[in-house]
Amino acid sequence: MDNRGIEFGYGFLNQESSFDVQFSLIEYDGSHSYARAYLVGLLNTLLVAFLGIIISTIIGVVVGIARLSPNYLIERAAAFYVEFFRNIPLLLQIFFWYFAALRALPLPQDSEAMFGVFYLTIKGFFMPRFIWDNLDVLFYSIIAVIISIIVIRNYAKKLQENQGKQLPVFSISIALLIVLPLLTFLFGGVSLSFELPVLKQLSTTSYVYKGGLGIPPELIALTLALALYTATFIAECVRAGIQGISKGQKEAAASIGLTPNQVLKLVIMPQALRIIIPPTTNQYLNLTKNSSLAAAIAYPDLVLVFAGTALMQTGRAIEIVSITMFTYLSISLSISLLMNWYNKKIAIKEK
Amino acid sequence: MxxxxxxxxxxxxxxxxxxxxxxxxxxxxxxxxxxxxxxxxxxxxxxxxxxxxxxxxxxxxxxxxxxxxxxxxxxxxxxxxxxxxxxxxxxxxxxxxxxxxxxxxPLMSWFIIDANIAGDTKEACTGSGACWTYIKIWLRRFIYGMYPNELQWRINISFILLIALAFVGYFATERLKKFLTLYYVLIYPVIAFILIYYLISGGAFGLEWVETGAWGGLSLTFIVSFFCLIFCFPLGMFLALGRRSQLPTLRYISIGFIEFWRGVPLITVLFMSSVMFPMFLPEDFFMDKLVRVIIAISLFEAAYVAEVIRGGLQALPRGQYDAAKSLGMGYWKMHIFVILPQALKLVIPGIANTFLALVKDTPLIFVVGLLEIVGMLNLAKTNPKWLGFAMEGYVFAAIIFWIICYAMSRYSQNLELKYKTER
Structure with a gap:
């Protein structure tokens, strides 16, 4: 290294980065430091991973259950979905959504509003931005609701264990969740208004939407591709988990007089989750790591912003690549630690 | 009534x-x-x-x-x-x-009824459906990359030879059957390497040298996946054995290695191989980027293979180990003849999944500038004469990858049935 004239050190992180990033969750422009650019990339990566995990879990659970449906057509449709999306490389799917599917959307000036306020255009998805007054009051009220729900749950559990009485915990929680934040609107001075996206003309042929909340097409394409791809694997995990519960469990539960809903909630799901969670964790990790493919369609994630632009500018290959790898390593390890903890919590308590 | x-x-x-x-x-x-x-x-x-x-x-x-x-x-x-x-x-x-x-x-009209395949230029595509003319004209590039047109017979011949050699197992007589494993594990990869090195790369025997930068398209996808499959499997096996070894040093090195590669995305590994790795090499030492990529992907996938095989090793009852030891077998004999055949049989689906993931990961080599089929598509898409046919290209590549991956997964299911034994 020395004879190539390469210095080593992390001092460059404090230097001015002097490049711009298109999409950022925190305030950022060229005058901020490289460390700030790193943070921008990291947050964008986490955002896409978070969205992807939520959407893929929803699709995956629905498709996984659909694959066990007694209805032949539904079962085949779910199987078709899984076989189709699983066997096509993720990168190809990202390219397809970004370069082929989303490019077929209308230009900003030709787009029609969905429900009057949403605009889906080639430049991205635009929707009203919420403008809150006294958001902190609402925030505290939600925390208060969560704490009270936990207290009520514990109380209900104790009540059931000691006296055999059951409390409708679920309906109470929902009621609390609606009523308390509503009260803050009436008495706490919280108010909500919307900022609608408005079409602005820049020059004779160029239009943009100003105001409102804009979601760039890169993020849409990436989230869509990641979610659809990972959902196929999660669907298989869910199917394997539910199939892994023997029929006797279901029959035994039914024979002691539980309703079908109770059978699912109290007997099948707790056991199936034990089988489902470890492989699903793996899929979440894969999704997070796969989000680095964002670099291919120029979504400013960690790899593009930091291991791409910043590396080109500073030439600090060793430092930057090692920081990037270390970051992914820590994300992976922390998700797997979290899931291991959860897995241990729900594991069979053997005496 | x-x-x-x-x-x-x-x-x-x-x-x-x-x-x-x-x-x-x-x-x-x-x-x-x-x-x-x-x-x-x-x-x-x-x-x-x-x-x-x-x-x-x-x-x-x-x-x-x-x-x-x-x-x-x-x-x-x-x-x-x-x-x-x-x-x-x-x-x-x-x-x-x-x-x-x-x-x-709409699907029928896009794919067949309103689609065009005749003609040689963009203007021939008049229908509202797909323009297969584009695929037809670019097919050579999608399959062979930038490899010179008049030399493409070399790729064809080496692939035909490789496929023919892969089927040797079906014709082996009883006497030669016991050497088959040796053939597939050791001799076949060496033959493949020699074929590809001398025939595709050239530079000897009067064949013109073609640099790896010109390789590309589907043939590069096959070359990369083929070598990575061959290298990552034994490596993963050794890592799995190392992780279950009695020697603490070996065990911790294996654990560290596996967890490291499993924790980072492949794209950063490829970045590392292209920008960071050359800095650690001696100044006059040059390593081709295709070789670097193959090494990087093999190491990466080996960690996944290792975890799959470890699952198989753990699933074997202790009695198998004890029985093998009681016959006086040593560590290697025990693993080669008793443990591994049973463990590998158990994990066929897992290994097939890893291999599928490997094939699906090959398009990522675009980050180091190697253009396999998806990379070629992106290149063709930006050609000024052929703008606006992204959809056709991606659909074409998706169909090809789907066929490859689906065939692989069906084959693994067959293997699983073939080697299934009641326990």
Whole structure:
């Protein structure tokens, strides 16, 4: 290294980065430091991973259950979905959504509003931005609701264990969740208004939407591709988990007089989750790591912003690549630690 | 005539229910069919929303009426059991049928009816459907990359030879069968390497040298996946054994290695191999980027293979180890003849999944500037003469990858059945 004239050190992180990033969750422009650019990339990566995990879990659970449906057509449709999306490389799917599917959307000036306020255009998805007054009051009220729900749950559990009485915990929680934040609107001075996206003309042929909340097409394409791809694997995990519960469990539960809903909630799901969670964790990790493919369609994630632009500018290959790898390593390890903890919590308590 | 109870169809008025139900279902489907294939809306006299939702309502009522328990007609019972168990299921069934009917015409017209394949230029594509002319003209590039046209026979020959050599196992006589494993594990990779090095790369025996930067397209996908498969499997096996070893140093090194590669995304590994790795090499030492990529992907996938194989090793009962040891077998003998054959058999699906992931990961080599099929597509897409055919290209590549991956997964299922033994 020395004879190539390469210095080593992390001092460059404090230097001015002097490049711009298109999409950022925190305030950022060229005058901020490289460390700030790193943070921008990291947050964008986490955002896409978070969205992807939520959407893929929803699709995956629905498709996984659909694959066990007694209805032949539904079962085949779910199987078709899984076989189709699983066997096509993720990168190809990202390219397809970004370069082929989303490019077929209308230009900003030709787009029609969905429900009057949403605009889906080639430049991205635009929707009203919420403008809150006294958001902190609402925030505290939600925390208060969560704490009270936990207290009520514990109380209900104790009540059931000691006296055999059951409390409708679920309906109470929902009621609390609606009523308390509503009260803050009436008495706490919280108010909500919307900022609608408005079409602005820049020059004779160029239009943009100003105001409102804009979601760039890169993020849409990436989230869509990641979610659809990972959902196929999660669907298989869910199917394997539910199939892994023997029929006797279901029959035994039914024979002691539980309703079908109770059978699912109290007997099948707790056991199936034990089988489902470890492989699903793996899929979440894969999704997070796969989000680095964002670099291919120029979504400013960690790899593009930091291991791409910043590396080109500073030439600090060793430092930057090692920081990037270390970051992914820590994300992976922390998700797997979290899931291991959860897995241990729900594991069979053997005496 | 018995009393008709439309809420609960029964066997007494079988024909009434059956005919009225089938008729309603037929009308609903016909409405969708005509609307989709001939753009005729037979219910246009109704308000838009009602006209849109009507087929579904008709279909649900129809399916409700033919849901007759123990009708005595075998086919009807089977139908009810398969797709028509209750109203919710009937609704989903109808939605799926209608979706298929609705999506068939646009797909057909895009793929076949309005598509063009004749001609040599962009102007030949006049239809509103796909422009397969684009694929036809660029096919050579998609398969061979930038490899010179007149030298492409070299790639063809080496691939044909490799495939032929891979089938040697089917023709081996009983006496030679015991050498097959040796052949596939050691000799075949060496032959493959020699073929590719001398025939595709050239530079000797009067063959013109072609640098690896010019390789590309589908053939590069095959070359990269082939070598990575060959290298990552034994490496993963050793890592799995190392992770279960009694020696603490070996064990911790294996754990660290596996966890490191599993924790980072492949794209950063490739970045590392292209920008960071050359800095650690001696100044006059040059390593081709294709070789660097193959090493990087092999190391990466080996960690996944190792975890899969470890699962198989752990699943074997202790008695197998004890029995092998009691026969006086040493560590290597025990693993080669007793443990590994059983463990590998258990993890065929897992290994197949890893290999599939490897094949699907090959397009990522675009980050170091090697253009396999997806990379070539992106290059062709930006060619000024052929702008605007991204969709055709991606659909083409998706079909090819789908066929490869689906074939691999079916093959692994066959293998699994073939080696399945009752335990």
């Amino acid at each position: 018995n009393k008709l109870n439309f809420l609960k169809p029964d066997k007494n008025n079988l024909n009434t229910y059956l005919y009225s139900g089938s008729f309603l279902f037929f009308v609903g489907t016909l409405d969708v069919f005509l609307g989709s294939f001939f753009k005729v809306n037979i219910t246009s006299f109704l308000p838009d929303f009602v006209s849109f939702i009507l087929p579904l309502i008709l279909g649900i009522i129809g399916l409700h009426l033919i849901r007759i328990e123990f009708s005595g007609i075998q086919k009807l019972d089977l139908l009810n059991k398969k797709i028509n168990t209750n109203n919710f299921n009937a609704c989903l069934t109808l939605l799926i049928i209608f979706t298929i009917i609705k999506s068939l015409p």
